[in-house]
Each structure stands twice: as structure tokens, then as C-alpha cells.
Amino acid sequence: xxxxxxxxxxxxxxESPADAEIISHKLLLRAGLxxxxxxxxxxxxxxxxxxxxxxxxxxREEMDAAGALxxxxxxxxxxxxxxxxxxxxxxxxxxxxADSAGQQSAGRRPSPEPEFVLGPTHEEIITPLVKSEITSYxxxxxxxxxxxxxxxxxxxxxxxxxxxxxxxxxxxxxxxADDAGATRSYRAMEAAYTKFFARCGLKTISVExxxxxxxxxxxxxxxxxxxxxxxxxxxxxxxxYAANRQKAVSGLVPADLKDAAPTGAVExxxxxxxxxxxxxxxxxxxxxxxxxxxxxxxxxxxxxxAVVLRGCDDLAEAKLGALGFNLFRPATPEEIIPIMGARPxxxxxxxxxxxxxxxxAGIFADHAVRLIGNGVTGANRDGxxxxxxxxxxxxAITKFDDFRSVREGEPCPKTGRPLRICxxxxxxxxxxxxxxxxxxxxxxxxxxxxxxxxxxxxCYGIGISRTLQAVIExxxxxxxxxxxxxxxxxxxxxxxxxxxxxxxxxVARKLAAAAEAAGADVLLDxxxxxxxxxxxxxxxxxxxxxxxxxxxxxxxxxVEMKWRTEKDVAKVxxxxxxxxxxxxxxxxxxx
RNA sequence: CGGGGCGUAGCUUAGCCUGGUAGAGCGUCUGGUUUGGGACCAGAAGGUCGCAGGUUCAAAUCCUGUCGCCCCGACCA
Numbered sequence: 001x002x003x004x005x006x007x008x009x010x011x012x013x014x015e016s017p018a019d020a021e022i023i024s025h026k027l028l029l030r031a032g033l034x035x036x037x038x039x040x041x042x043x044x045x046x047x048x049x050x051x052x053x054x055x056x057x058x059x060r061e062e063m064d065a066a067g068a069l070x071x072x073x074x075x076x077x078x079x080x081x082x083x084x085x086x087x088x089x090x091x092x093x094x095x096x097x098a099d100s101a102g103q104q105s106a107g108r109r110p111s112p113e114p115e116f117v118l119g120p121t122h123e124e125i126i127t128p129l130v131k132s133e134i135t136s137y138x139x140x141x142x143x144x145x146x147x148x149x150x151x152x153x154x155x156x157x158x159x160x161x162x163x164x165x166x167x168x169x170x171x172x173x174x175x176x177a178d179d180a181g182a183t184r185s186y187r188a189m190e191a192a193y194t195k196f197f198a199r200c201g202l203k204t205i206s207v208e209x210x211x212x213x214x215x216x217x218x219x220x221x222x223x224x225x226x227x228x229x230x231x232x233x234x235x236x237x238x239x240x241y242a243a244n245r246q247k248a249v250s251g252l253v254p255a256d257l258k259d260a261a262p263t264g265a266v267e268x269x270x271x272x273x274x275x276x277x278x279x280x281x282x283x284x285x286x287x288x289x290x291x292x293x294x295x296x297x298x299x300x301x302x303x304x305x306a307v308v309l310r311g312c313d314d315l316a317e318a319k320l321g322a323l324g325f326n327l328f329r330p331a332t333p334e335e336i337i338p339i340m341g342a343r344p345x346x347x348x349x350x351x352x353x354x355x356x357x358x359x360x361a362g363i364f365a366d367h368a369v370r371l372i373g374n375g376v377t378g379a380n381r382d383g384x385x386x387x388x389x390x391x392x393x394x395x396a397i398t399k400f401d402d403f404r405s406v407r408e409g410e411p412c413p414k415t416g417r418p419l420r421i422c423x424x425x426x427x428x429x430x431x432x433x434x435x436x437x438x439x440x441x442x443x444x445x446x447x448x449x450x451x452x453x454x455x456x457x458x459c460y461g462i463g464i465s466r467t468l469q470a471v472i473e474x475x476x477x478x479x480x481x482x483x484x485x486x487x488x489x490x491x492x493x494x495x496x497x498x499x500x501x502x503x504x505x506x507v508a509r510k511l512a513a514a515a516e517a518a519g520a521d522v523l524l525d526x527x528x529x530x531x532x533x534x535x536x537x538x539x540x541x542x543x544x545x546x547x548x549x550x551x552x553x554x555x556x557x558x559v560e561m562k563w564r565t566e567k568d569v570a571k572v573x574x575x576x577x578x579x580x581x582x583x584x585x586x587x588x589x590x591x
Numbered sequence: 592c593g594g595g596g597c598g599u600a601g602c603u604u605a606g607c608c609u610g611g612u613a614g615a616g617c618g619u620c621u622g623g624u625u626u627g628g629g630a631c632c633a634g635a636a637g638g639u640c641g642c643a644g645g646u647u648c649a650a651a652u653c654c655u656g657u658c659g660c661c662c663c664g665a666c667c668a
Contacts (some may be wrong), residue, residue, distance in 0.1 A: 014617060014629065015603050019661055040593040040661065094666075121668090155592075155666060169668055221668090230667085317665085429668060464668030497627065539628090552627060561626095 002329055002512045005525040009046050009281045012537050024473035025160035026284040027481050031541045040157025040165035050489035052468055058199050059170050059462060066192040068172050073125050076116045078265035085124040086440040094120055094152045105575025118151035122461060123437050126173045131443035141185055145172035158554055161469040168464040173362040175455040182456035186432045189460040193428050201484020202471055208243035209235050210318035222428035224470045231427040234320045236412035236419055246318035249402050250410035260373025262390045272383045277311040293377035295347040296338045300325030303361035304339055306349055310368050313404040341380040350386055350394045362398040398574050427467045433457040467569060481542030483563045485588045490523035493543035495534050497550030499526045508549040514578040518585035545584055
């Protein structure tokens with residue numbers, strides 16, 4: 001159906017509302033795609049909904065093509081499912097509670113827990129379903145997905161749809177009989193994601209990622225490079241290595257590194273009031289940050305442990321996940337002092353200086369600390385530090401591993417070329433979960449040897465509404481949005497400059513009909529507005545192909561065709577117009 | 592949750608410091624003139640100045656509290 005602008009609803013704005021910060025958020029509002037209801041809550045207006053539905057449909061097509069099966073799960077989850085799951089403690093903080101007010105006020109349900117929570121994702125729902133419905137290897141593998149609203153109590157919603165409290169997500173869950181199958185399922189989703197984002201007109205890169213509270217063995221994120229992104233992506237231009245900074249590794253520490261020879265015995269020296277790396281770097285101490293030991297204390301599953309880094313390095317907290325703790329957090333001074341003997345700022349892990357070493361669950365050091373020779377660390381006495389500290393001789397390290405955050409310019413682990421870093425928006429994430437959920441919920445099947453085995457799971461998310469905004473972030477210019485063909489709310493806009501002239505209206509109507517017959521979604525601007533208003537609005541809402549029909553052109557016997565992303569305006573003789581429109585529409589998706 | 596900022600008409604905002612009639616631009620409505628890149632003229636409607644207390648003869652303005660929103664940090668698609 002051709003839509004008439006005068007009867008549609010596109011409330012464009014000349015100025016953007018003050019609470020929009022980034023360009024895609026401003027354009028969402030200015031082009032009349034969405035309106036804000038509250039923080040992180042948006043209404044999709046008719047124009048915005050059209051794009052959202054196109055993205056949804058593309059996603060559905062790629063998921064179906066990959067063999068996934070669409071279903072629909074409730075958003076209101078009985079809290080028991082989450083309480084029985086493996087991540088209740090971590091997940092409850094981001095979940096909205098839903099109680100029945102009537103029952104509460106009647107005093108029939110004095111429980112401190114809610115009856116229901118609003119679903120932030122659905123592992124806890126799909127796994128019990130599959131557990132009860134699938135019991136044989138003959139029914140595996142299976143991959144179920146849905147495209148639905150998710151609710152997360154984001155600590156800080158921001159940037160419009162980019163990080164919202166309520167958002168549209170495609171979530172898929174695969175169940176396999178064995179590890180090889182699970183890997184195949186994972187690869188199939190990766191391939192489907194690549195196709196999907198390409199069809200949306202988005203340039204994405206796939207990067208190695210951290211599994212976070214989701215758990216699982218490995219994971220990739222699909223990233224849209226953008227200054228406004230929340231993530232840092234580390235990549236090598238030569239070999240294609242790409243990873244989230246939380247996960248990325250560099251070749252900074254040579255594998256054959258020889259530890260420096262000690263130049264003297266460990267020696268304590270006074271450092272009154274010095275509690276930062278920077279202060280020790282300054283005169284009179286003048287110890288370079290890369291020759292200082294940074295000692296951080298964390299609490300993992302209730303036990304204190306230490307992490308040692310070079311003073312110049314930052315901890316990539318996600319890498320602590322490799323230590324096997326379910327939940328960890330920085331320790332407080334109250335927890336640290338009785339065990340270490342000093343306040344943060346004077347800590348160290350030199351043998352014999354820790355007040356109560358038995359209370360530590362471990363001392364973990366980043367590989368890069370081995371680059372330090374005769375370095376400086378805290379003495380575990382306030383206002384005192386130690387010099388001539390050497391890793392092999394003086395420190396009691398439980399385990400070396402990679403804990404530091406990579407910095408731009410460090411050598412790629414494979415090629416040695418300098419690594420680069422860019423900001424990016426995460427639009428998709430695939431996880432190989434393993435058996436974390438199937439074990440917890442008892443999702444087992446019987447194999448061909450009559451053996452009972454846990455299903456191997458994977459889960460796969462795409463931020464549908466976030467993708468919508470990422471497209472705008474990537475496809476716009478100073479005048480407005482420039483939609484890729486496949487996700488444009490309308491693909492052809494016929495601008496009728498003289499709606500009161502019957503001959504012009506007739507030409508416009510015919511060209512609109514031709515475009516529609518060729519398969520395009522068509523909007524006809526029949527408003528009785530001045531040409532300037534119509535052109536400005538056309539650029540703002542970003543319809544890919546614009547056809548202008550006006551009295552001036554008709555006198556010359558032409559109409560105009562213009563692509564949103566190009567400067568040129570083609571003057572098309574009336575006699576050829578319909579054919580040219582059909583040809584343009586037919587060739588458009590390949591542009 | 593910590594730090595910073597802002598709440599005045601549908602949108603953008605002035606006024607607040609130094610208390611005394613709430614002002615503009617855009618948008619909307621009416622009439623007219625216009626009509627190829629956000630027109631012009633004339634007129635009109637639209638505000639409990641986020642909310643609640645307090646100080647004062649008098650509060651948008653000062654004080655206290657509260658709510659909401661935005662930005663910076665940790666979490667996530």
C-alpha cells in the first residue's frame with residue numbers, strides 16, 4: 001500500500017530535544033521515529049516501527065535459514081525459575097520485580113522475594129522447557145529463538161535505544177548432543193549473524209569476547225565501530241585478530257623472557273603519605289611505573305585473593321573470570337587490613353611481609369610483572385615500600401596468567417604488528433555455553449548407548465532495537481538519516497511539489513504505483529507544503545530513493561530521481577519515468 | 592550506587608547571581624500574500640516556572656527536602 005504523507009504520522013523536528021546527546025539519538029527523535037516515555041523507555045512511532053519490523057524480519061529470515069525454530073516465551077517469569085538457575089545472585093540485580101499488588105495488600109504473600117520477575121533473557125525458561133520435552137539424542141540438535149522485548153534494570157540507560165530498560169532482542173538457544181555438534185551450532189549462528197548484519201547494511205566486525213556472568217567456554221561479539229560505543233575493540237590490521245579489550249591479549253611479554261638478575265637485597269624505605277603509583281613516580285622517589293608492582297585485592301566467592309600487575313598496567317577485570325570464581329569484587333579496606341597488615345597503597349606480596357598469608361586464596365600475577373627487575377612494591381606497612389624486589393626470588397606467586405588490559409600499539413600476538421584499538425557498539429553476541437544451565441536444570445538426554453548425558457548449550461543474542469540505532473549511527477550525514485535499502489521505513493519517496501495541480505498529482509501517483517509494483521515500500525509526499533520543507537523532511541527521514549514531481553519539471557517534460565547518498569539529480573523524461581523507476585527499484589538492493 | 596549538571600508553553604531557551612507584571616524563536620490555529628531547499632505580513636491560543644515545605648509584605652528567582660532527566664565511572668544486546 002502506498003502511504004500518503006498527509007495521512008501518515010511523521011512528526012519531524014527542526015531542533016533536537018535537549019536530552020539527546022549522540023547523532024543517532026537526535027535523528028531518531030528528529031525524524032519522528034521514536035518518542036521517549038521515560039528513561040530508557042521509548043514508543044516506536046509508525047515510521048520507526050516500520051524499520052524495526054524490517055530488521056526483525058531480516059533477522060527471522062536468517063535464523064530460519066540457519067535452521068533455528070521460532071517460538072515465544074513469557075516475559076513474566078515465576079521467580080523460582082531464576083532462583084533455581086546458576087546465576088540468581090548476579091542476575092537479580094538487573095531484573096525488575098513484578099508483584100501482584102492485590103495479593104500483597106491482602107497480606108497473603110509476605111515473601112521478601114517477588115512472585116515474578118521481568119525477563120532479561122531466557123536461559124532459565126528455555127532450559128526447563130527443553131529438559132521436559134526432549135529426552136532423546138534423536139531429537140537433537142535443536143535451536144529455538146524468539147524476537148521479543150527484554151527488561152533490564154540498566155544502571156544507567158542512555159543514548160536512546162542504545163541502552164534501554166526495555167528493548168527488543170532476538171535470543172536463540174541451541175541444544176546439542178556433543179561438543180562437536182555444539183560447535184557446529186555456534187558456527188551456524190556466527191554465519192547467520194554475519195549475513196544478517198550485512199543485509200541490514202551494517203559494517204560489523206566479529207571479535208573474541210568475554211563470557212561474563214553468562215558463563216560458557218567461548219564467545220564472539222558483533223561490533224559496529226563507532227565513537228559512541230561502550231566497548232573497546234583491539235585488532236590487528238594484518239592478521240585479522242580482533243578481541244574485546246576485556247579479553248584481548250598482546251605479545252608484549254616474550255615467551256623466552258629471562259628474569260632480571262637481582263642487584264641487591266630487598267630493602268625497606270620510608271614513603272610517608274605515598275599511596276599511588278603516580279606519587280612514587282615523582283621525585284624524590286622517581287620509580288618508573290613499569291618498575292613498580294601494583295597489588296590489588298579482590299574477594300572471590302567470599303575469599304580474599306591478590307592480583308599483581310605492573311604499575312603502568314590496568315587490570316582487565318573480566319580476565320579474573322579464568323580463576324574460577326563465580327562472583328568477585330574489589331575488596332574493601334576493612335577486609336584488606338587484617339590480612340595484609342596495611343591499607344591499600346602500601347600493599348605488596350613479598351614473602352614474609354603479609355600479615356596473614358594463610359587467609360589468601362591465592363596470589364595471581366600478570367605475565368608482564370616478569371618484565372620488572374629490582375622493582376618497588378608496598379611493604380604491607382603504611383608509609384613503607386620495598387626496593388630491589390625481584391619476581392622469582394621475592395614473590396610468592398600462586399599462578400601467572402594474563403590479567404592486564406592491552407594498550408594501543410603493543411605487538412599483535414601473532415604478527416608482532418602494532419595492535420590498534422577502536423570504540424564499538426555491541427549489536428550481537430554468541431556464546432558457547434557448555435553445560436552450565438543443563439547441569440543446573442538437569443537437561444539430559446539419552447544417547448545411542450542408553451547413556452544419560454547433559455545437553456551442550458549455546459546462546460545467541462542480537463539487539464534488534466540497538467541495531468536500528470546503530471544503522472542510523474553509521475548511515476547519516478549532516479542533513480539526516482541515509483537508510484540502507486533493506487531497513488528503510490520507506491524505500492521510495494515521491495515528492496509531489498504541486499499537489500493541487502491534477503496533472504502533477506497524476507504523474508506522482510503513477511510513479512508511486514510503478515515503484516510499488518517493482519517491490520518497493522512507497523511514501524508519497526502529498527502535503528501542501530513549500531518545496532523547501534518537503535526536501536528538508538525528505539533528507540531528514542532518509543528514504544533511499546527520491547522522485548520529485550513538480551510543475552517546473554513537468555513543463556520540461558521530466559521528473560527527477562535522486563539517491564539519498566548521492567549528490568546527482570537525474571532528470572528523467574516522462575515517457576521513460578516508469579521504466580526507470582522500476583529499474584532503479586530492481587537494482588537498489590545491490591547498491 | 593558514587594561524582595557533575597539541568598528541570599520555565601509541544602520543541603529550543605532568556606529571566607535566577609542582585610526577590611516585585613514570565614519573555615523570545617520554532618511549532619500550532621485564523622486570514623492574506625507566496626510556492627524548486629525549513630517563506631512573509633497581520634492576528635490568536637498555549638505556562639499551577641517539576642513537586643512539597645520554608646524564609647518574606649512579596650518567590651521562577653533565596654533555603655530545605657523530594658521526584659524526574661542528562662552527562663562521567665562499573666554491567667550488558
